Amino acid sequence: MDKVSWCITLAPFMCLVLIYSCQTVKYVPVETKADSVVIEKLVEVQIPPDSATIRALLECDENGKVVLKWLDIANSKNAQAQLTIDSLGNLLAKMKTQPDTVYLPAKEVVVSKKEKVPYPVEKELTLYQKIKIRLGELSFIVIIVIIGLLVLKIFKK
Template sequence: MSTICSCRSVKYVPVESSVDSIVVEKLVEVQLPPDSATIRALLECDENGKVVLSWLDIANSKNAQAQLAIDSLGNLLAKMRTQQDTIYLPSKEVTVTKEVKVPYPVEKELTRWQQMKLELGGWAFGIIIAFALIIVGWMIYKSRKK
């Protein structure tokens, strides 16, 4: 008899969802490593004891400028200037904005009476639990008092 009056089995309905994504192309700043220069020189002393530059080879990279000079005391002075080099490379960035779940329509909505019964049933269940706790507490109190 209970099989005839029972509820039908649960039917799971897939919930549709949609995801919006935005592809943004932007330029990303990339710092290049510093440039360098290689200096090779042959310095000799002449008959008077002065330093003479006999041979000089300077190899500069793209953004480096090296300058050599000899002061009046015979010191070799090297000056180098570099410019910081930055390039901008294109980059794609994907941003997922939000996932929207599309609600599935309900086959048969609850009536006001059914909604009220559900709400009152919850309150009644809470009241029954409260009374059960009070009775158990009262019984423990009576058993300890003896």
């Protein structure tokens, strides 16, 4: 057989392969299933210490000593301020603060394992469809073998 008759012979097979290979692919969705545990625990949060304000009016008397005229101390919940003047007239300020710790509830999620569970197929293949698939595979193999033989025959010439 010459090349033209081979092409005429192979043309219907190639058309059949192209027709049957152009089918849409249907994907089956997969559900992911994970076992998770929610753990509630207390988390320690440090609150910065509070502050205090001190306002004072200091004056000198006729002897040159410092005298405290008035004093205003505003202490907050966790801060205690003390203001004193020693015998030499030095102003001494002391402040005691206590850091506060608060425990807030928090949730932690622990995932132990992830498992993919496939959805059931909507419709199983019929016997006719299974045979059709197998015949398609066989025809594809036969076409590849024929093309291989043609290529070998062409290169031998």
